[in-house]
Amino acid sequence: EVLLVESGGGLVQPGGSLRLSCAASGFTFRSYDMHWVRQVPGKGLEWVSGIGVGGDTYYAASVKGRFTVSREDAKDSMYLQINSLTVGDTAIYYCARNEPGNYEALDVWGQGTLVTVSS
Amino acid sequence: DIQMTQSPSSVSASVGDRVTITCRASQGVSSWLAWYQQKPGKAPRLLIYAASSLQRGVPSRFSGRGSGTDFTLTINSLQPEDFATYYCQQTKSFPFTFGPGTKVDIK
Numbered sequence: 001e002v003l004l005v006e007s008g009g010g011l012v013q014p015g016g017s018l019r020l021s022c023a024a025s026g027f028t029f030r031s032y033d034m035h036w037v038r039q040v041p042g043k044g045l046e047w048v049s050g051i052g053v054g055g056d057t058y059y060a061a062s063v064k065g066r067f068t069v070s071r072e073d074a075k076d077s078m079y080l081q082i083n084s085l086t087v088g089d090t091a092i093y094y095c096a097r098n099e100p101g102n103y104e105a106l107d108v109w110g111q112g113t114l115v116t117v118s119s
Numbered sequence: 120d121i122q123m124t125q126s127p128s129s130v131s132a133s134v135g136d137r138v139t140i141t142c143r144a145s146q147g148v149s150s151w152l153a154w155y156q157q158k159p160g161k162a163p164r165l166l167i168y169a170a171s172s173l174q175r176g177v178p179s180r181f182s183g184r185g186s187g188t189d190f191t192l193t194i195n196s197l198q199p200e201d202f203a204t205y206y207c208q209q210t211k212s213f214p215f216t217f218g219p220g221t222k223v224d225i226k
Binding site: 035037044045046047050058059060061094098102103104105106107109110111112 | 150152153162163164165169172210217220
């Protein structure tokens with residue numbers, strides 16, 4: 001079964017940091033571009049970051065300079081280092097993959113991990 | 120950045136109805152457009168990629184059309200399990216922006 005499982009979310013104070021993880025199974029992780037998408041509860045989806053199979057990285061303007069995406073193919077895992085957190089970063093963070101050849105659409109998603117930024 | 124808009128923001132419909140949702144990009148994205156369905160408390164689910172290609176396992180009552188800046192998602196013969204929020208996303212260039220969503224609820 002193809003599966004993505006996020007972890008690492010939690011309650012953090014403004015200005016703090018977190019490292020989110022995305023563990024993949026059931027597919028050849030190293031062959032897929034991977035992404036992070038977030039959603040404020042009750043609101044819409046926001047694409048946050050992506051990382052290609054070669055390690056090239058991409059970010060939304062709202063997080064550039066504060067978020068760092070990385071991957072460790074040997075562990076079938078992707079990470080999102082989030083620094084200088086603000087209340088506006090409170091959201092459910094999903095990891096997702098895009099299948100090669102499907103116009104970069106995100107075909108498998110994890111269940112999400114909730115990040116709450118509050119004092 | 121490419122901005123995505125959707126209309127309507129919400130629609131009330133009955134089982135068996137045909138529903139059409141429109142998505143517009145602020146600049147041309149060719150066919151680099153995907154549609155997702157999301158139910159409360161769940162992760163999004165890919166329905167359509169490349170503007171009109173049906174993802175494996177998605178019922179054929181879902182269809183997508185369009186190219187360039189204007190796209191539609193049509194649900195023929197709405198089923199009870201189709202009541203959800205639908206998002207479009209452009210994947211032509213980073214950042215891969217989403218539309219604001221269209222909520223389909225029960226009339």
